[in-house]
Amino acid sequence: MPSSPSSAAQAARQSIAQRLRDLRAEAGLTGVQLAALCGWTHPKTSRIENARTPPSPDDIRRWCTACGVPGLAPDIVAQSRNAEAMYVEWKRKTAAGLKQLQESYIPLFKATQIFRVYSGTLVPGMLQTEGYARALMTRITSFREIPNDVEAAVAARLERSRILHEPRKRVLLLVEESVLRHQMGDADAMAAQLGYLLTAGAIPTVSLGVIPDARHDRGIWPMETFHLYDDTLASMELLSARVTVTQPSEIALYLKAFEELRKMAVYGADARALIVRAIEALTK
Template identity: 70%
Template sequence: MPASPSSSAQAARARVARRLRDLRADAGISGSELAARAGWTHPKTSRLENARTPPTPADIRAWCAACGADEEADDLIVASRDAESQYVEWRRRVRTGLKTLQESYLPLFQRTELFRIYSTTMVPGLLQTDGYLRSLLGGITDFREIPNDVEAAVAARLERSRIIHQPGHRFALLIEESVLHHQLGDSDAMAAQLGHLLTAGAIPSVSLGVIPAATRERGHWPMETFHVYDDSLVSVELLSARVTVTEPSEIALYIRAFERLRTMAVYGADARALVVKALDALG
C-alpha cells in the first residue's frame, strides 16, 4: 500500500507500530530475537516497528505470541485495520462497480447531524440530479474501466440523497461559482441540475452558498473538495484514493477553513442570480 498523504493515517499507523515496539521492550527481547521467534528476518521487525510496513493480522499475532502477550493481538488487529482504512484506494472500492460504493456511505450519513461540504469542481452529491449524476458516474466508469452498473449506482445515490428531507440532519453546502459552469451531460441535463439548485434553498435543512469567481478576500491557497461529518471525520477525495481525516487538530483545521469560506459566499437571491447567470450561458 502506498504511503498515505494524510497525517491522520500515518499517525494511526505510528500508534500501532509504537505499541508493537513497547510489547517487545516489555518482554525484554531484541529485534533480532523477536524475528527469530516469529520466523521472519530482522529487517521486517524494523519495518513494522517504524511504521514503514503495515502489519497483517498474522504478523500481529506472531509478534504478540513472541512477546508472550497473546491477549493484546485482537485489539491491535482492530487498531491496524482502522489505520489502514483511513487511506482507501479507489480501485479497491470500485472494482465491482459503483453501486456498492454509494451504499457504503449510508451508515455514516445516517449518524451525521451536521454535514459541511465544500466543492470546487461539481455540484455536491446530495443535490445532484438524475442526468447530471448519470453523466458523472458514466465518466468515472469509463475512466476507471470498471464494471458498468451506472443505472443501479444512480438509483442508489439518489436514494441516499433523500436524507436531506429526513429530520435530524443539517447541510451546509459551499460551491465555487465555476461549478455552475462546469457542464456535465448535455445542455438539458445541466439546465435541470441548475434548476434544481434554484430550489435547493427552499429545503429547510439546506444552506447553499456560492463563492463568486470575483471574490478577492481569499487570503489562502486553493483548497481541495472536502466533506466534514459533524466534528468527528473529514473525507477528502483524491484521484487515486479517499483520505479519511480523524485527528482532532486536522478536523479543526478543515472546520476553520470551511468557516472562512462561508464568509466569502453569497446566499439567497444573490446565489440564485449566479445560478441564473449560468443558466443563461447555456443558451
C-alpha cells in the first residue's frame, strides 16, 4: 500500500539536489567555492544539496553557470517546477479564496476520461449539492482564514460538476458509509445531499459504491481521500497540502487500492438502502 503521500514529491526534490551536487563535483568545485561564485553563503549550498531548501529558477541558473554548464539550467528548472507541483500547500492554492482553486482543476477534468475517487470523509466534490458545498466551503474559509468568496466558489464547483454528464467520461466513486452520516450543513442541506446520492447512480457515466461499516472482512483499511485521473496522475488531499504523483509505481499502488476498495463496496439497491438509512437517521 502507498507509504507517506508526500514521498514522491520528496524523492523528486532529492533527485534535483543530487543532480546539482553531481554538477558541482564534476566541475571540481567545493561547496564554499560554488557559493562564492553564486553570490550566496555556503550554508545555502548545503541546504540545496541536501534537499532542505528547494532552489529557485535563479538559483539553478547561477549554479549551472558556476559549474560551466549554463545550457542545462532550463531542463533542471523545469524538473524543479514539476517537483514543487507535486506538493502544493493549501495556503498557496487558497490565498485568493476558493473560486480560483475550483477553476484550476478544469483543464485536468477536461483531459481526463476515467475518474476514480475514494473518500472516507466527505461526499466527493463532483456529487456535492449546493447546500452541502456551501456548508463545506464556509467551514474551510473560516478554518483557513482566507478571503470569503464562498458563493462564487460554490457556483464554480457546480459548473465544474457538469462534466458528469459528458457521455465519453466515466466516473467511479467510492465512499465509506460514515460519509453518509457526517452532517455538513443543517439537516435540510444534508437530506438534500443524500437525496441526490440516491439518484446519482442513475447518471449513465457514474458508478457510486458505498463501503458498509458492517464489512468486517476488509482487505484494506480506510485511508486518505485520493483521486486518480486516468492512469497517469494521482492526487491526495492532506490537511496542509495537495500531493500529486505521476510515478507509475505509485499510481499502480493507488489503482490497486482502489480496486480492492471497490470489491468491498455495495452498489445499486444495496447502496441506496444505506443512503435511505442515513436519511432516516437525520429525523431521529
